[in-house]
Amino acid sequence: xxxxxxxxxxxxxxxVENIRRATGWTIEEKKRGNDVVVTVSAMGKTTDxxxxxxxxxxxxxxxxxxxxLLSTGEQITVALFTMxxxxxxxxxxxxxxxxxxxxxxxxxxxxxIEAIQSDRITEELAKDKIVVVAGFQGISxxxxxxxxxxxxxxxxxVALAATLKATRCDIFTDVTGVFxxxxxxxxxxxxxxxxxxxxxxxLAHLGANVLHPRAVEFAKNDRIPLVVRSSMENKTGTYIEExxxxxxxxxxxxxxxxxxxxxxQVYGLPNEIHCLSSIFSLLAxxxxxxxxxxxxxxEANPSSVxxxxxxxDLESTVQLLERNKEDIQYEHLEWESGLAKVxxxxxxxISNPGVAAKMFSTLSQEGIxxxxxxxxxxxxxxxxxxxxxxxxxxxLHQAFELERVSQPTY
Amino acid sequence: xxxxxxxxxxxxxxxVENIRRATGWTIEEKKRGNDVVVTVSAMGKTTDxxxxxxxxxxxxxxxxxxxxLLSTGEQITVALFTMxxxxxxxxxxxxxxxxxxxxxxxxxxxxxIEAIQSDRITEELAKDKIVVVAGFQGISxxxxxxxxxxxxxxxxxVALAATLKATRCDIFTDVTGVFxxxxxxxxxxxxxxxxxxxxxxxLAHLGANVLHPRAVEFAKNDRIPLVVRSSMENKTGTYIEExxxxxxxxxxxxxxxxxxxxxxQVYGLPNEIHCLSSIFSLLAxxxxxxxxxxxxxxEANPSSVxxxxxxxDLESTVQLLERNKEDIQYEHLEWESGLAKVxxxxxxxISNPGVAAKMFSTLSQEGIxxxxxxxxxxxxxxxxxxxxxxxxxxxLHQAFELERVSQPTY
Numbered sequence: 001x002x003x004x005x006x007x008x009x010x011x012x013x014x015x016v017e018n019i020r021r022a023t024g025w026t027i028e029e030k031k032r033g034n035d036v037v038v039t040v041s042a043m044g045k046t047t048d049x050x051x052x053x054x055x056x057x058x059x060x061x062x063x064x065x066x067x068x069l070l071s072t073g074e075q076i077t078v079a080l081f082t083m084x085x086x087x088x089x090x091x092x093x094x095x096x097x098x099x100x101x102x103x104x105x106x107x108x109x110x111x112x113i114e115a116i117q118s119d120r121i122t123e124e125l126a127k128d129k130i131v132v133v134a135g136f137q138g139i140s141x142x143x144x145x146x147x148x149x150x151x152x153x154x155x156x157x158v159a160l161a162a163t164l165k166a167t168r169c170d171i172f173t174d175v176t177g178v179f180x181x182x183x184x185x186x187x188x189x190x191x192x193x194x195x196x197x198x199x200x201x202x203l204a205h206l207g208a209n210v211l212h213p214r215a216v217e218f219a220k221n222d223r224i225p226l227v228v229r230s231s232m233e234n235k236t237g238t239y240i241e242e243x244x245x246x247x248x249x250x251x252x253x254x255x256x257x258x259x260x261x262x263x264x265q266v267y268g269l270p271n272e273i274h275c276l277s278s279i280f281s282l283l284a285x286x287x288x289x290x291x292x293x294x295x296x297x298x299e300a301n302p303s304s305v306x307x308x309x310x311x312x313d314l315e316s317t318v319q320l321l322e323r324n325k326e327d328i329q330y331e332h333l334e335w336e337s338g339l340a341k342v343x344x345x346x347x348x349x350i351s352n353p354g355v356a357a358k359m360f361s362t363l364s365q366e367g368i369x370x371x372x373x374x375x376x377x378x379x380x381x382x383x384x385x386x387x388x389x390x391x392x393x394x395x396l397h398q399a400f401e402l403e404r405v406s407q408p409t410y
Numbered sequence: 411x412x413x414x415x416x417x418x419x420x421x422x423x424x425x426v427e428n429i430r431r432a433t434g435w436t437i438e439e440k441k442r443g444n445d446v447v448v449t450v451s452a453m454g455k456t457t458d459x460x461x462x463x464x465x466x467x468x469x470x471x472x473x474x475x476x477x478x479l480l481s482t483g484e485q486i487t488v489a490l491f492t493m494x495x496x497x498x499x500x501x502x503x504x505x506x507x508x509x510x511x512x513x514x515x516x517x518x519x520x521x522x523i524e525a526i527q528s529d530r531i532t533e534e535l536a537k538d539k540i541v542v543v544a545g546f547q548g549i550s551x552x553x554x555x556x557x558x559x560x561x562x563x564x565x566x567x568v569a570l571a572a573t574l575k576a577t578r579c580d581i582f583t584d585v586t587g588v589f590x591x592x593x594x595x596x597x598x599x600x601x602x603x604x605x606x607x608x609x610x611x612x613l614a615h616l617g618a619n620v621l622h623p624r625a626v627e628f629a630k631n632d633r634i635p636l637v638v639r640s641s642m643e644n645k646t647g648t649y650i651e652e653x654x655x656x657x658x659x660x661x662x663x664x665x666x667x668x669x670x671x672x673x674x675q676v677y678g679l680p681n682e683i684h685c686l687s688s689i690f691s692l693l694a695x696x697x698x699x700x701x702x703x704x705x706x707x708x709e710a711n712p713s714s715v716x717x718x719x720x721x722x723d724l725e726s727t728v729q730l731l732e733r734n735k736e737d738i739q740y741e742h743l744e745w746e747s748g749l750a751k752v753x754x755x756x757x758x759x760i761s762n763p764g765v766a767a768k769m770f771s772t773l774s775q776e777g778i779x780x781x782x783x784x785x786x787x788x789x790x791x792x793x794x795x796x797x798x799x800x801x802x803x804x805x806l807h808q809a810f811e812l813e814r815v816s817q818p819t820y
Contacts, residue, residue: 016463016466016467020467053426053486054490054493057426057429057430057490057493057494057497058493059490059493059494059496059497062493062496064503064504065489065492065493065504068485068488068506069485069486069489069490072482072485072486075478075481075485076460076463076479076482079464079469080464080467080469080475080479082469082475082478083467083468083469083472084467084469086472086475087468087469093474094474094475094478099553099555143509145506
């Protein structure tokens with residue numbers, strides 16, 4: 001037998017009752033003869049409550065102290081989870097990020113894991129203990145407590161799995177697996193029994209919200225099989241692995257969508273080589289996430305560029321561009337909010353020409369106007385009016401026959 | 411100028427509002443030109459809430475994980491206190507117990523501080539920062555998070571003061587200082603402007619609840635002047651130091667009292683040398699605190715012994731003694747609950763004979779029967795019926811003229 005890493009998210013450990021239920025999965029895995037390492041998030045709303053306290057005291061901007069504050073959330077869950085295991089007669093030990101040897105960059109609020117010095121974990125596993133590790137946190141080389149930012153506990157789990165050469169990493173969450181589309185919106189959505197790392201990566205980036213992209217990247221690099229499954233129901237879940245054989249015949253594996261998109265158009269740019277880089281460097285320095293970029297380059301001078309952002313960044317983006325109007329030397333700005341992005345993802349696209357054409361015609365036949373397009377090898381995204389988002393997703397789900405996806409067997 | 415250590419207890423940091431008020435004292439000290447190191451407790455009810463979670467999961471017996479759990483309480487306060495200082499423009503840094511180099515025994519729930527490796531604190535002070543340290547917690551040499559048990563934050567503060575050779579250690583609490591008696595019960599109680607370490611030690615042990623005895627011991631060993639004062643009101647507080655000159659003429663400096671005392675009598679003991687030690691070793695192994703012990707040794711065989719305990723330990727004490735009846739070889743047990751202990755404390759007793767006689771006659775004149783007596787060089791305790799506790803304390807307060815104590819000047 002080998003080592004299995006399990007990760008329980010905030011909902012799965014939201015209450016004492018949920019923690020006790022979650023330990024059931026750990027004990028089941030241990031009884032199968034595997035060594036088990038568990039990573040836990042903070043309980044339900046704990047992080048929000050701590051952020052609220054920091055807000056009240058006006059201290060949210062102090063990143064170092066925010067990490068000191070927020071890291072207590074996972075430490076509490078670790079202690080309670082470990083107690084629950086022991087109370088059921090299973091020897092266990094709980095470790096904070098620094099005790100588990102999770103070394104990160106010396107950055108606060110969004111540190112990346114640099115290494116896991118896993119001696120302590122390995123020692124404890126050798127004593128036949130279940131090891132419970134605080135997710136989302138680590139220690140920098142100068143002894144500071146750091147946190148990994150959003151989705152951090154997923155990343156902790158996968159990094160542990162990679163370091164410990166785990167046979168599998170189970171991500172327990174509040175959904176039963178990865179779906180062909182968000183089932184809260186698309187009635188025909190089906191759960192996938194398996195999906196490839198690359199497809200999952202595109203879906204994670206596209207806002208499927210099941211797994212953090214950094215965690216998927218980690219898993220892909222070290223070929224760690226991931227399983228996304230529910231901590232509430234005994235269902236198989238979705239496997240994420242390198243080669244997904246079962247559903248190779250399916251060209252598209254999922255439809256993702258995301259609202260609150262704004263398109264910005266910068267007109268009358270000088271035809272100079274550094275012009276684009278100066279716009280996007282500016283935005284990057286202000287941590288504004290730019291998604292799709294389209295430049296209509298013509299020989300004619302001046303040219304223009306369009307790009308999409310989250311609507312919440314609109315105000316700061318416009319201010320930033322207007323403040324730097326003279327440097328960038330554009331003529332004027334236009335923007336359009338109330339847009340949405342709809343994407344189809346599938347490894348099968350690489351070897352199947354005509355997928356984009358089918359996507360466009362499906363939408364245009366129903367009178368849905370496409371405002372922007374972006375493609376990768378396994379993904380095509382279009383920006384449409386927000387009011388068409390769900391309808392467009394349903395049409396694409398149907399056109400690419402996603403309801404035919406083979407269901408996991410329970 | 412020197413280093414001043416400040417300690418803020420749970421009430422002083424119970425809310426964001428209280429934390430902000432507490433930082434006012436820190437800033438005032440910093441503005442005076444001193445380096446300031448602050449130790450904080452967990453916010454108000456936080457510890458109780460964490461203990462409640464542990465109870466619900468049935469894990470309170472896991473001492474290691476209890477420490478992991480409870481130590482988050484002070485860490486949260488440290489982060490918020492530091493943020494509040496920074497928001498007011500004062501550079502500060504918050505440190506957990508392990509970051510501050512507080513090394514303890516490898517014991518959970520009641521560890522003693524073995525050393526403070528203060529390099530980090532000294533470094534930060536040299537950068538002109540206010541250093542905020544988590545009270546009540548430390549790290550053992552094998553890298554485990556430990557807690558110091560009740561009153562631990564007081565001990566942290568005094569240990570820091572001793573290590574850093576602080577000029578003073580201010581204990582901010584919810585009372586304005588040390589009183590001649592508990593003012594909630596004794597109307598005539600007066601605040602002392604000063605008291606010696608030894609007197610405070612007796613009062614602390616006698617349940618005055620202002621300062622933890624271990625903290626007073628630490629302060630006495632290293633001659634650290636302590637000041638007990640309120641975090642809510644701008645009042646002078648009570649100085650605790652080696653020689654208290656001001657009130658030397660006062661023989662008795664305070665009256666302390668404590669209810670829920672039970673007297674146990676063990677009758678018919680064989681007149682053997684190991685007999686007493688076997689009883690009290692048994693009780694010590696079970697962590698039952700025995701206070702007063704009285705043995706009436708006569709040549710006659712068999713003899714008997716009486717001792718007092720907290721009433722909450724009655725059941726376990728009786729069970730323990732009855733289980734070991736054959737080993738100890740006593741004839742029978744009797745016990746009496748509903749008792750209280752009343753004590754008078756004062757360094758002046760050493761050189762003033764007749765203090766005990768005055769105490770006994772004061773009580774007997776009012777018909778208060780004394781059931782047990784215990785004395786030290788600077789303390790006399792009597793056990794009486796609980797219904798007489800407050801009356802006895804008032805009589806003694808009056809007899810020893812404690813209302814004449816010189817008040818601190820504001």
